[in-house]
Amino acid sequence: VTLAGWTYGGTASTPSVTGNTGNGEVTYAYKAKNADDSTYSSDVPTAVGEYTVKATVAASTSYNEGTATADFTISKANSTVSEHTAKTLTYNGEAQELVNVGSATGGTLYYAVTTENEAPDASAYTTSIPTATNAGTYYVWYSVTGNTNYNDIAPASVTVTIDKAEPTLPTGLSTTGISTTDSSTTDLSTTGLSATVGQTLADIALPEGFAWVDATKSVGNEGTNLFEAVYTPADTTNYVTKTVTLGVTVTAETTTEEETTDNDTSSAVTGEGNIPIVVIFAIFGCLALVLVGKKYYE
Numbered sequence: 001v002t003l004a005g006w007t008y009g010g011t012a013s014t015p016s017v018t019g020n021t022g023n024g025e026v027t028y029a030y031k032a033k034n035a036d037d038s039t040y041s042s043d044v045p046t047a048v049g050e051y052t053v054k055a056t057v058a059a060s061t062s063y064n065e066g067t068a069t070a071d072f073t074i075s076k077a078n079s080t081v082s083e084h085t086a087k088t089l090t091y092n093g094e095a096q097e098l099v100n101v102g103s104a105t106g107g108t109l110y111y112a113v114t115t116e117n118e119a120p121d122a123s124a125y126t127t128s129i130p131t132a133t134n135a136g137t138y139y140v141w142y143s144v145t146g147n148t149n150y151n152d153i154a155p156a157s158v159t160v161t162i163d164k165a166e167p168t169l170p171t172g173l174s175t176t177g178i179s180t181t182d183s184s185t186t187d188l189s190t191t192g193l194s195a196t197v198g199q200t201l202a203d204i205a206l207p208e209g210f211a212w213v214d215a216t217k218s219v220g221n222e223g224t225n226l227f228e229a230v231y232t233p234a235d236t237t238n239y240v241t242k243t244v245t246l247g248v249t250v251t252a253e254t255t256t257e258e259e260t261t262d263n264d265t266s267s268a269v270t271g272e273g274n275i276p277i278v279v280i281f282a283i284f285g286c287l288a289l290v291l292v293g294k295k296y297y298e
């Protein structure tokens with residue numbers, strides 16, 4: 001008798017007997033290999049393992065009963081696992097599951113997560129779905145540990161990225177006129193920032209986190225002029241740096257009242273068209289000099 005082995009879950013093979021010259025009726029019995037003969041059964045085994053089949057040929061008119069045995073193996077089947085896919089994630093300050101979980105047949109799914117594209121040690125795997133909090137790139141490894149009837153599946157990985165979030169701009173600037181149409185550029189055209197003609201951007205103090213793209217630029221002429229600045233959040237690991245457009249209200253340089261008065265006095269005494277005349281008086285034996293401003297006409 002011969003019997004080819006098969007894979008778990010597959011169709012059982014049929015025994016084949018040769019030398020049945022008397023064409024006696026053949027029956028088959030099965031037992032685990034090396035088990036006691038008393039354990040033979042007509043039930044075809046289904047679990048993975050090594051077995052023995054015994055063929056018994058019934059006696060006929062011309063031939064006695066005969067038996068023959070053969071060993072065969074039911075092998076483990078391969079486990080299967082569906083593909084795991086990366087989730088689309090943005091930093092939110094909380095731990096987030098990194099993958100859309102697949103499923104496994106014939107074993108248990110195990111996971112591990114690394115920040116380098118290198119498979120971790122077996123001890124790093126757990127049945128928990130991997131999570132992460134901070135923005136960055138992660139490698140989620142998944143494998144299947146088979147059972148009695150299924151083989152293991154070697155680790156595979158999927159790359160997952162948690163994107164940086166948009167920072168909330170500080171309240172040091174008015175957000176009137178803010179534009180959110182461009183994720184990288186924000187327009188804060190009304191900011192409360194002011195300067196006078198002749199100054200540069202370096203003369204204008206910005207709230208913490210902001211810096212002019214070019215602080216050497218002139219503020220320009222009177223009016224509201226727009227200039228680029230960069231906002232760098234305190235947490236650059238999890239938030240993007242933003243380029244913003246800030247409006248600066250520029251006014252003409254003003255003249256103080258004291259300066260005006262001094263100028264007027266100077267003009268009255270020494271202004272163009274006045275010729276000083278010295279008049280000498282003799283009063284009580286004393287000389288007095290009197291400076292008289294006399295209008296001179298050509």
